[in-house]
Amino acid sequence: MTLSSQIVAQIRDALFAGDLKTGDVLGSEADLAKLFGVSRMSVRDALRSLEAMGIVDIRMGAKGGATIAAGSGxxxxxxxxxxxxxxxxxxxxxxxxxxxxxxxxxxxxxxxxxxxxxxxxxxxxxxxxxxxxxxxxxxxxxxxxxxxxxxxxxxxxxxxxxxxxxxxxxxxxxxxxxxxxxxxxxxxxxxxxxxxxxxxxxxxxxxxxxxxxxxxx
Missing domain, CATH: 1.20.120.530 (GntR ligand-binding domain-like)
Incomplete structure (x- = not known):
């Protein structure tokens, strides 16, 4: 399993465990790279996957970062x-x-x-x-x-x-x-x-x- 896949799995598991909920801030690429001890490239790949899955919303810019998305019927x-x-x-x-x-x-x-x-x-x-x-x-x-x-x-x-x-x-x-x-x-x-x-x-x-x-x- 790649590093980015491991990040995706951990965040997904935390969501289902109730440790993460809609609106929770995960932070910037730099924050997450430090948290998981990986490169920003691995974090970027993970965030792309999480965004495609509908788990996170990503805001660009100086005050940007990833947050847990709201559900959509x-x-x-x-x-x-x-x-x-x-x-x-x-x-x-x-x-x-x-x-x-x-x-x-x-x-x-x-x-x-x-x-x-x-x-x-x-x-x-x-x-x-x-x-x-x-x-x-x-x-x-x-x-x-x-x-x-x-x-x-x-x-x-x-x-x-x-x-x-x-x-x-x-x-x-x-x-x-x-x-x-x-x-x-x-x-x-x-x-x-x-x-x-x-x-x-x-x-x-x-x-x-x-x-x-x-x-x-």
Whole structure:
């Protein structure tokens, strides 16, 4: 293991151990070179790797240096989507995973969703009804419906996973025609009625059937 890799490993381990947190100042290249007993070049290589991993932010200049970065849900989702694509997951694998995740998500959203969350989901459905003859817009709004449900859970792990899966699946092999878009809207309206009425069990069961249809389609 190179010296720079050792520095990366130590800082990463300290982060997971709770010894480092967002906003903590690691210092300048010179500070870190002295701390780890290595050259500034080794520190520079380590900081580049840590920055690419999203662990540190680096500020240049006389008062610059490295600090532990803030987390980003978007970055988490994007990184996961890239890795899913690179390992070659199939559409079927994604949909199988979504079946489990979305059934949990819709139940949690039903129990946790606020009036604003319900209104946000409703507005997506209103827009979807306006665009039944626009295949691309209809499909995008269909995914936005699922994301609006996920956001109502307040669970960043679920939200990030669904964002990543959506990224891998979009665009679909074929955009829905009017009849397909109408069927999708009808299912979404039924799901929304269960969410709005607070029936988490019915919402979960309906979502399972909905995603099963994707797998067999």
């Amino acid at each position: 978007d970055r988490f989702a994007d990184s996961l989507a890239i890795q899913l694509k690179l390992i070659g997951v199939t559409r079927e694998e994604i949909l199988q995973a979504r079946a489990g995740i979305e059934s949990m998500t819709v139940a949690m959203a039903t129990m946790r969703g606020t009036a604003d969350d319900i209104d946000r989901i409703r507005q997506v459905l209103v827009e979807a009804e306006k665009h039944l003859d626009n295949p691309e817009k209809s499909a995008i709004l269909g995914e936005e419906f699922h994301m609006a449900i996920a956001q109502a859970t307040r669970n960043e792990v679920l939200i990030g996973q669904l964002r990543a899966m959506r990224e891998v699946l979009m665009p679909p092999a074929q955009w829905p025609d009017h009849d397909q878009a109408q069927k999708m809207l009808d299912v979404h309206l039924e799901l929304f009625r269960f969410i709005e009425s607070g029936d988490a069990a019915a919402a979960r069961d309906a979502m399972v059937e909905h995603v099963k249809h994707w797998i067999t389609a």
